[in-house]
Amino acid sequence: MKKIFLSLILIAITLNSNPIDAKQLFNIEKVKVKKESFKESKEFYGITKLNESKTIDIVSRFDGYITHLNANKNYMNIKKGESLYTIYSSDIASIKAEIEIAKDLNKNLYDKANSKLENFDIKNAKFLNNEVVISSPISGIITQKNVNNKSYIEKGKTLFQISSLEDIWFIASIYQEDLSFIKANMNSIIKLDGVEEPIVAKVDFIYPVFNEEKKT
CATH class of the missing domain: 2.40.30 (Elongation Factor Tu (Ef-tu); domain 3)
Structure with missing residues (x-):
């Protein structure tokens, strides 16, 4: 044997x-x-x-609605910086409004509002009016997808798993x-x-x- x-x-x-x-x-x-x-x-x-050491979770840091889902299927190839999804959040819209009001009036309020975006990890994200484009931090494949187009997502929800x-x-x-x-x-x-x-x-x-x- x-x-x-x-x-x-x-x-x-x-x-x-x-x-x-x-x-x-x-x-x-x-x-x-x-x-x-x-x-x-x-x-x-x-x-x-x-x-497994090269696998990351994409977790939402705020509530909102998915308005466009680019990463729409499992085992899809994705590049670093490529859009995963676009989301509308009333919280983010409020912060953006604060920034617009404060930028020419009060530097302290302006900096404080920007720090809120940093806490949401979207300070350098692309904005389309009041919507935020969330991009992939690495190149790889989508090994897990837990969200659909037009879904409502809550803070702390794991949306994707991406493996390099x-x-x-x-x-x-x-x-x-x-x-x-x-x-x-x-x-x-x-x-x-x-x-x-x-x-x-x-x-x-x-x-x-x-x-x-x-x-x-």
Whole structure:
């Protein structure tokens, strides 16, 4: 009976140089690990997994109504600075009115009103009249969407989860007799279904974990 162990490999993917559709990351792929000293290589199949440390939540800091939803589906590619949604908030509209009134009359009141926008983390946001355009702070994919167009949202609600694709995990299944072949920092080549160019990576971690479901 063969025992299957798992080897965890970190893959660095830069969207600018390797434009990959998000859905391609969740197919079955294979990795070729090459041992330079003997010019020997072996192939293992595995799956990709997003790096949780590069995942962020988009949480609303104020109540309001979504007037336009740009990030309207899961696994949508999004770029840093690209609009996620546009929102109308009576609280923000009131603060904007305070700023307009105070800017030529009272510097202290003007600064105080601007500090309110800072507390809402929208001081540098784009404003369309009394609506605010909320942009993505990172490039990546929408892995969770909890809002629809024209929805009313409350302060503290998590609207999106966005995961960066700068690096992802590749989890390869390796038989026990091949485990001695795998070494940390070994060169490897990741081949994704539907992606022409292979991705060069290195073995980052090796975890000897027995997999009951895949034993043969």
